[in-house]
Amino acid sequence: MNLPAARGPITAALFGRLTGPPGGEPLAVHEVDDEDLHLALFVCYELHYQGFDEVDERWEWEPSLLRTRAELERRFESALRELVPRPPAVPPQEVRRALAELVAADDGPPLSTFLQREASLEQFREFVVHRSIYHLKEADPHSWAIPRLRGRAKAALVEIQSDEYGGGRPERMHSELFRATMRGLGLDDSYGAHLGRVPAATLAISNAMSLFGLHRRLRGASIGHLAAFEMTSSLPNRRYAAGLRRLGGDATATRFYDEHVQADAVHEQIAAHDLCGAFALDHPSLAGDVLYGAACALTLERLWAAQVMSRWLRGTTSLLGEVVAA
Ligand SMILES: [Fe+2]
Ligand SMILES: [Fe+2]
Numbered sequence: 485m486n487l488p489a490a491r492g493p494i495t496a497a498l499f500g501r502l503t504g505p506p507g508g509e510p511l512a513v514h515e516v517d518d519e520d521l522h523l524a525l526f527v528c529y530e531l532h533y534q535g536f537d538e539v540d541e542r543w544e545w546e547p548s549l550l551r552t553r554a555e556l557e558r559r560f561e562s563a564l565r566e567l568v569p570r571p572p573a574v575p576p577q578e579v580r581r582a583l584a585e586l587v588a589a590d591d592g593p594p595l596s597t598f599l600q601r602e603a604s605l606e607q608f609r610e611f612v613v614h615r616s617i618y619h620l621k622e623a624d625p626h627s628w629a630i631p632r633l634r635g636r637a638k639a640a641l642v643e644i645q646s647d648e649y650g651g652g653r654p655e656r657m658h659s660e661l662f663r664a665t666m667r668g669l670g671l672d673d674s675y676g677a678h679l680g681r682v683p684a685a686t687l688a689i690s691n692a693m694s695l696f697g698l699h700r701r702l703r704g705a706s707i708g709h710l711a712a713f714e715m716t717s718s719l720p721n722r723r724y725a726a727g728l729r730r731l732g733g734d735a736t737a738t739r740f741y742d743e744h745v746q747a748d749a750v751h752e753q754i755a756a757h758d759l760c761g762a763f764a765l766d767h768p769s770l771a772g773d774v775l776y777g778a779a780c781a782l783t784l785e786r787l788w789a790a791q792v793m794s795r796w797l798r799g800t801t802s803l804l805g806e807v808v809a810a
Contacts, residue, residue, distance in 0.1 A: 485534055485535070485537060485676035485679070486536060486537055486676075487539070488523065489680055491520050491523050492516065492519060492520030494511060494516050494524045494556075495520050495523050498511060498524050498528075502538075502540075502543055502549075503539065505540060506540055506546040510552045516559065521556060522684040522687035525557065525560060526691055529690075529694040529695075531544040532694075533624060560688075560691060564780055567783055568776065568783045570772065570779070571772070571776065573772045574775070576761075577765065579761055579771050579775065583712070583715065583756050590786065592789050593786070593793045594793075595611075595720075595792060596720035598793065599724055600723035600727040600730070604731075608669065608731055609669050609670075610792070610801060610802050610803055611792070613682065614682055614686045614803070615662070616662070616673075616677070616678050617686055617689075618689060618690050618693070620662060620663070621675070622658040625694050625706075626645065626707075627697070628694075628698055629703050629706040629710075634766070635762070637759050637760075639758070641707065644710070644751050644754055644755060647747055647751065658743070661739050664737065665733075665737050665740045665741070667737075680804070680805070685784075685792075688788070692780055692781065693709060703770075703773075704763065704767065704774045704777060707759050707760055707774060708760060708773065708775055708776065708778040710755055710759070711755040711756050711778055712782050714748050714751040714752040714754075714755040715755065715756060717748035717751070722741070722745045724741040728741065760774050
Protein backbone atom coordinates (compact mmCIF):
# COMPACT_ATOMS: atom_id res chain seq x y z
CA MET A 485 0.00 0.00 0.00
CA ASN A 486 1.27 3.46 -0.90
CA LEU A 487 0.65 6.81 0.73
CA PRO A 488 -2.20 8.68 -0.97
CA ALA A 489 -2.01 12.28 -2.22
CA ALA A 490 -1.99 14.90 0.55
CA ARG A 491 -5.18 16.90 1.14
CA GLY A 492 -3.83 19.89 3.00
CA PRO A 493 -0.91 21.21 5.04
CA ILE A 494 -1.05 18.52 7.74
CA THR A 495 -1.06 15.54 5.40
CA ALA A 496 1.56 17.23 3.20
CA ALA A 497 3.90 17.70 6.16
CA LEU A 498 3.10 14.30 7.67
CA PHE A 499 3.65 12.34 4.46
CA GLY A 500 6.85 14.27 3.83
CA ARG A 501 8.20 13.11 7.19
CA LEU A 502 6.95 9.54 6.90
CA THR A 503 8.96 8.96 3.76
CA GLY A 504 12.15 9.83 5.68
CA PRO A 505 13.79 8.19 8.70
CA PRO A 506 11.82 8.15 12.00
CA GLY A 507 12.43 11.09 14.34
CA GLY A 508 11.93 14.84 14.57
CA GLU A 509 9.45 17.03 16.38
CA PRO A 510 5.65 16.67 16.45
CA LEU A 511 3.80 18.61 13.75
CA ALA A 512 2.22 21.90 14.75
CA VAL A 513 -1.50 21.39 14.15
CA HIS A 514 -3.37 24.69 13.90
CA GLU A 515 -6.40 24.99 11.69
CA VAL A 516 -7.18 21.70 9.98
CA ASP A 517 -10.17 20.85 7.79
CA ASP A 518 -11.95 17.52 7.87
CA GLU A 519 -10.30 16.05 4.77
CA ASP A 520 -6.82 16.85 6.04
CA LEU A 521 -7.59 15.73 9.60
CA HIS A 522 -9.18 12.39 8.75
CA LEU A 523 -6.64 11.40 6.12
CA ALA A 524 -3.77 12.27 8.49
CA LEU A 525 -5.38 10.30 11.31
CA PHE A 526 -6.15 7.37 9.04
CA VAL A 527 -2.53 7.19 7.90
CA CYS A 528 -1.26 7.40 11.51
CA TYR A 529 -3.53 4.51 12.47
CA GLU A 530 -2.63 2.49 9.40
CA LEU A 531 0.91 2.19 10.76
CA HIS A 532 -0.63 -0.24 13.31
CA TYR A 533 -2.32 -2.32 10.60
CA GLN A 534 -0.63 -3.11 7.26
CA GLY A 535 1.55 0.01 6.98
CA PHE A 536 2.81 1.65 3.80
CA ASP A 537 5.46 0.40 1.39
CA GLU A 538 7.47 3.61 1.55
CA VAL A 539 7.20 4.17 5.33
CA ASP A 540 9.82 2.76 7.73
CA GLU A 541 8.05 0.39 10.15
CA ARG A 542 9.76 2.05 13.12
CA TRP A 543 7.46 5.06 12.62
CA GLU A 544 4.72 3.04 14.33
CA TRP A 545 6.05 3.87 17.81
CA GLU A 546 7.98 7.06 17.03
CA PRO A 547 7.19 9.46 19.90
CA SER A 548 6.88 12.57 17.69
CA LEU A 549 4.38 10.75 15.47
CA LEU A 550 2.38 9.60 18.50
CA ARG A 551 2.23 13.16 19.79
CA THR A 552 0.98 14.42 16.43
CA ARG A 553 -1.59 11.63 16.39
CA ALA A 554 -2.71 12.52 19.91
CA GLU A 555 -3.41 16.09 18.81
CA LEU A 556 -5.42 14.86 15.81
CA GLU A 557 -7.32 12.49 18.10
CA ARG A 558 -8.06 15.29 20.53
CA ARG A 559 -9.74 17.22 17.72
CA PHE A 560 -11.65 14.20 16.47
CA GLU A 561 -12.86 13.31 19.97
CA SER A 562 -14.03 16.86 20.59
CA ALA A 563 -15.84 16.92 17.21
CA LEU A 564 -17.50 13.61 18.15
CA ARG A 565 -18.60 15.03 21.49
CA GLU A 566 -20.33 17.91 19.69
CA LEU A 567 -21.84 15.67 17.07
CA VAL A 568 -23.06 12.77 19.18
CA PRO A 569 -25.11 13.45 22.30
CA ARG A 570 -24.30 10.98 25.06
CA PRO A 571 -27.29 8.64 25.42
CA PRO A 572 -28.92 8.79 28.87
CA ALA A 573 -27.22 6.57 31.43
CA VAL A 574 -28.94 3.25 32.16
CA PRO A 575 -28.36 0.55 34.77
CA PRO A 576 -26.05 -2.17 33.41
CA GLN A 577 -28.80 -4.75 33.09
CA GLU A 578 -30.62 -2.33 30.75
CA VAL A 579 -27.77 -1.93 28.27
CA ARG A 580 -29.07 -4.50 25.84
CA ARG A 581 -32.49 -2.87 25.72
CA ALA A 582 -30.96 0.61 25.42
CA LEU A 583 -28.82 -0.55 22.48
CA ALA A 584 -31.91 -1.91 20.75
CA GLU A 585 -33.71 1.40 21.31
CA LEU A 586 -30.79 3.41 19.92
CA VAL A 587 -30.77 1.27 16.80
CA ALA A 588 -34.56 1.41 16.43
CA ALA A 589 -34.54 5.21 16.73
CA ASP A 590 -31.87 5.58 14.05
CA ASP A 591 -33.42 7.08 10.93
CA GLY A 592 -30.62 7.15 8.40
CA PRO A 593 -31.15 8.00 4.72
CA PRO A 594 -32.51 5.05 2.70
CA LEU A 595 -29.18 4.15 1.13
CA SER A 596 -29.66 0.38 1.27
CA THR A 597 -33.10 0.63 -0.33
CA PHE A 598 -31.69 2.88 -3.03
CA LEU A 599 -28.93 0.38 -3.74
CA GLN A 600 -31.43 -2.44 -3.83
CA ARG A 601 -33.88 -0.81 -6.24
CA GLU A 602 -32.43 2.11 -8.13
CA ALA A 603 -28.67 2.47 -8.03
CA SER A 604 -26.76 2.22 -11.28
CA LEU A 605 -23.85 -0.19 -11.60
CA GLU A 606 -21.50 2.78 -11.31
CA GLN A 607 -23.15 3.87 -8.06
CA PHE A 608 -22.92 0.37 -6.65
CA ARG A 609 -19.23 0.33 -7.53
CA GLU A 610 -18.80 3.64 -5.71
CA PHE A 611 -20.53 2.18 -2.68
CA VAL A 612 -18.13 -0.75 -2.70
CA VAL A 613 -15.14 1.58 -3.04
CA HIS A 614 -16.23 3.50 0.06
CA ARG A 615 -16.80 0.28 1.99
CA SER A 616 -13.47 -1.21 0.92
CA ILE A 617 -11.70 1.10 3.37
CA TYR A 618 -13.17 -0.92 6.22
CA HIS A 619 -14.14 -4.27 4.68
CA LEU A 620 -10.62 -5.04 3.44
CA LYS A 621 -9.53 -4.93 7.08
CA GLU A 622 -12.86 -6.16 8.37
CA ALA A 623 -12.89 -6.97 12.08
CA ASP A 624 -9.31 -5.75 12.73
CA PRO A 625 -10.21 -2.47 14.52
CA HIS A 626 -12.43 -4.24 17.05
CA SER A 627 -9.86 -6.97 17.66
CA TRP A 628 -7.81 -4.42 19.62
CA ALA A 629 -10.45 -4.76 22.34
CA ILE A 630 -9.82 -8.49 22.90
CA PRO A 631 -6.86 -8.18 25.30
CA ARG A 632 -8.68 -5.35 27.09
CA LEU A 633 -11.61 -7.57 28.08
CA ARG A 634 -12.06 -10.47 30.48
CA GLY A 635 -14.39 -13.39 31.03
CA ARG A 636 -17.72 -13.57 29.23
CA ALA A 637 -17.24 -10.38 27.24
CA LYS A 638 -13.85 -11.54 25.93
CA ALA A 639 -15.23 -14.95 24.96
CA ALA A 640 -18.16 -13.30 23.15
CA LEU A 641 -15.93 -10.92 21.19
CA VAL A 642 -13.62 -13.76 20.17
CA GLU A 643 -16.63 -15.79 19.04
CA ILE A 644 -17.75 -12.97 16.74
CA GLN A 645 -14.25 -12.23 15.47
CA SER A 646 -13.61 -15.90 14.74
CA ASP A 647 -16.50 -15.81 12.26
CA GLU A 648 -15.27 -12.52 10.78
CA TYR A 649 -11.87 -14.13 10.22
CA GLY A 650 -13.34 -17.20 8.56
CA GLY A 651 -13.18 -19.70 11.43
CA GLY A 652 -9.78 -21.00 10.31
CA ARG A 653 -10.54 -20.92 6.58
CA PRO A 654 -8.80 -18.00 4.87
CA GLU A 655 -11.12 -18.08 1.86
CA ARG A 656 -14.07 -17.48 4.21
CA MET A 657 -12.58 -14.43 5.89
CA HIS A 658 -15.03 -11.60 5.41
CA SER A 659 -12.27 -9.41 4.00
CA GLU A 660 -11.62 -12.12 1.37
CA LEU A 661 -15.32 -12.44 0.54
CA PHE A 662 -15.34 -8.69 0.02
CA ARG A 663 -12.38 -8.89 -2.33
CA ALA A 664 -14.42 -11.31 -4.45
CA THR A 665 -17.22 -8.72 -4.53
CA MET A 666 -14.73 -6.10 -5.69
CA ARG A 667 -13.34 -8.34 -8.41
CA GLY A 668 -16.88 -9.13 -9.54
CA LEU A 669 -17.39 -5.41 -10.06
CA GLY A 670 -14.11 -5.00 -11.92
CA LEU A 671 -12.49 -3.06 -9.07
CA ASP A 672 -8.91 -3.25 -7.86
CA ASP A 673 -9.19 -5.44 -4.73
CA SER A 674 -5.73 -4.76 -3.33
CA TYR A 675 -5.54 -3.42 0.21
CA GLY A 676 -5.78 0.36 0.32
CA ALA A 677 -6.12 0.76 -3.47
CA HIS A 678 -8.93 3.29 -3.08
CA LEU A 679 -7.75 5.25 -0.07
CA GLY A 680 -7.09 8.34 -2.18
CA ARG A 681 -10.67 8.33 -3.53
CA VAL A 682 -12.77 8.35 -0.38
CA PRO A 683 -13.82 11.53 1.44
CA ALA A 684 -13.43 12.36 5.11
CA ALA A 685 -16.91 11.05 5.94
CA THR A 686 -15.78 7.55 4.90
CA LEU A 687 -12.45 7.81 6.69
CA ALA A 688 -14.16 9.03 9.87
CA ILE A 689 -16.05 5.72 10.11
CA SER A 690 -12.80 3.76 10.18
CA ASN A 691 -11.01 6.32 12.34
CA ALA A 692 -13.66 6.04 15.05
CA MET A 693 -13.13 2.26 15.19
CA SER A 694 -9.36 2.64 15.44
CA LEU A 695 -9.65 5.41 18.02
CA PHE A 696 -11.90 3.30 20.24
CA GLY A 697 -9.87 0.16 19.67
CA LEU A 698 -6.44 1.60 20.33
CA HIS A 699 -7.26 3.28 23.64
CA ARG A 700 -7.99 1.08 26.60
CA ARG A 701 -9.98 3.91 28.21
CA LEU A 702 -12.40 3.66 25.26
CA ARG A 703 -12.92 -0.13 25.37
CA GLY A 704 -16.57 0.30 26.31
CA ALA A 705 -17.11 2.50 23.25
CA SER A 706 -15.29 -0.03 21.07
CA ILE A 707 -17.63 -2.90 21.91
CA GLY A 708 -20.71 -0.65 21.77
CA HIS A 709 -19.57 0.42 18.32
CA LEU A 710 -19.26 -3.20 17.23
CA ALA A 711 -22.70 -3.99 18.62
CA ALA A 712 -24.25 -1.14 16.62
CA PHE A 713 -22.54 -2.43 13.47
CA GLU A 714 -23.82 -5.95 14.00
CA MET A 715 -27.33 -4.84 14.97
CA THR A 716 -27.73 -2.74 11.81
CA SER A 717 -26.24 -5.19 9.37
CA SER A 718 -28.56 -8.06 8.53
CA LEU A 719 -31.37 -6.20 6.73
CA PRO A 720 -29.20 -3.74 4.77
CA ASN A 721 -26.98 -6.61 3.63
CA ARG A 722 -30.05 -8.43 2.31
CA ARG A 723 -30.81 -5.29 0.28
CA TYR A 724 -27.23 -4.90 -0.96
CA ALA A 725 -27.26 -8.53 -2.14
CA ALA A 726 -30.56 -8.00 -3.95
CA GLY A 727 -29.26 -4.78 -5.53
CA LEU A 728 -26.08 -6.44 -6.75
CA ARG A 729 -28.06 -9.37 -8.19
CA ARG A 730 -30.36 -6.89 -9.97
CA LEU A 731 -27.23 -5.37 -11.53
CA GLY A 732 -25.97 -8.76 -12.72
CA GLY A 733 -23.75 -9.79 -9.81
CA ASP A 734 -23.24 -13.55 -9.58
CA ALA A 735 -23.20 -15.71 -6.45
CA THR A 736 -19.48 -15.12 -5.88
CA ALA A 737 -19.91 -11.36 -6.02
CA THR A 738 -22.94 -11.32 -3.71
CA ARG A 739 -21.57 -13.87 -1.23
CA PHE A 740 -20.15 -11.24 1.11
CA TYR A 741 -23.60 -9.71 1.53
CA ASP A 742 -25.46 -13.04 1.62
CA GLU A 743 -23.09 -14.27 4.31
CA HIS A 744 -23.75 -11.20 6.47
CA VAL A 745 -27.52 -11.64 6.36
CA GLN A 746 -27.07 -14.91 8.25
CA ALA A 747 -23.94 -14.24 10.26
CA ASP A 748 -24.94 -10.86 11.63
CA ALA A 749 -28.38 -12.04 12.70
CA VAL A 750 -26.38 -14.24 15.11
CA HIS A 751 -23.64 -11.70 15.80
CA GLU A 752 -26.11 -9.07 16.88
CA GLN A 753 -27.39 -11.32 19.64
CA ILE A 754 -23.90 -12.20 20.83
CA ALA A 755 -22.77 -8.56 20.64
CA ALA A 756 -25.75 -7.06 22.46
CA HIS A 757 -26.18 -9.71 25.14
CA ASP A 758 -22.99 -11.69 25.71
CA LEU A 759 -20.53 -8.93 24.86
CA CYS A 760 -22.06 -5.58 25.84
CA GLY A 761 -24.53 -6.89 28.41
CA ALA A 762 -21.91 -8.91 30.26
CA PHE A 763 -19.34 -6.11 30.02
CA ALA A 764 -21.77 -3.59 31.50
CA LEU A 765 -22.61 -5.91 34.40
CA ASP A 766 -18.89 -6.35 35.11
CA HIS A 767 -18.14 -2.62 34.64
CA PRO A 768 -21.29 -0.65 35.53
CA SER A 769 -19.44 2.67 35.33
CA LEU A 770 -18.63 2.00 31.65
CA ALA A 771 -22.20 1.16 30.59
CA GLY A 772 -22.65 4.70 29.29
CA ASP A 773 -19.51 4.36 27.14
CA VAL A 774 -21.00 1.28 25.47
CA LEU A 775 -24.05 3.30 24.43
CA TYR A 776 -21.91 6.26 23.39
CA GLY A 777 -19.79 4.04 21.12
CA ALA A 778 -22.95 2.67 19.53
CA ALA A 779 -24.34 6.19 19.05
CA CYS A 780 -21.07 7.29 17.40
CA ALA A 781 -21.24 4.36 14.98
CA LEU A 782 -24.84 5.16 14.02
CA THR A 783 -24.19 8.90 13.63
CA LEU A 784 -21.06 8.58 11.49
CA GLU A 785 -22.79 6.01 9.30
CA ARG A 786 -25.81 8.29 8.91
CA LEU A 787 -23.68 11.31 7.96
CA TRP A 788 -21.74 9.25 5.45
CA ALA A 789 -24.90 7.82 3.87
CA ALA A 790 -26.48 11.29 3.69
CA GLN A 791 -23.43 12.66 1.90
CA VAL A 792 -23.32 9.79 -0.59
CA MET A 793 -27.06 9.99 -1.28
CA SER A 794 -27.03 13.76 -1.74
CA ARG A 795 -24.24 13.49 -4.31
CA TRP A 796 -26.07 10.77 -6.19
CA LEU A 797 -29.36 12.65 -6.17
CA ARG A 798 -27.50 15.61 -7.67
CA GLY A 799 -26.14 13.32 -10.35
CA THR A 800 -22.50 13.58 -9.26
CA THR A 801 -19.97 11.11 -7.92
CA SER A 802 -19.62 10.58 -4.17
CA LEU A 803 -15.91 9.89 -4.60
CA LEU A 804 -12.90 12.12 -5.02
CA GLY A 805 -11.85 11.61 -8.65
CA GLU A 806 -12.18 8.45 -10.69
CA VAL A 807 -12.69 4.90 -9.45
CA VAL A 808 -9.55 2.76 -9.73
CA ALA A 809 -10.31 -0.14 -12.08
CA ALA A 810 -8.84 -3.62 -11.71
FE1 LIG B 1 -18.35 -9.43 8.72
FE1 LIG C 1 -20.56 -9.61 11.90
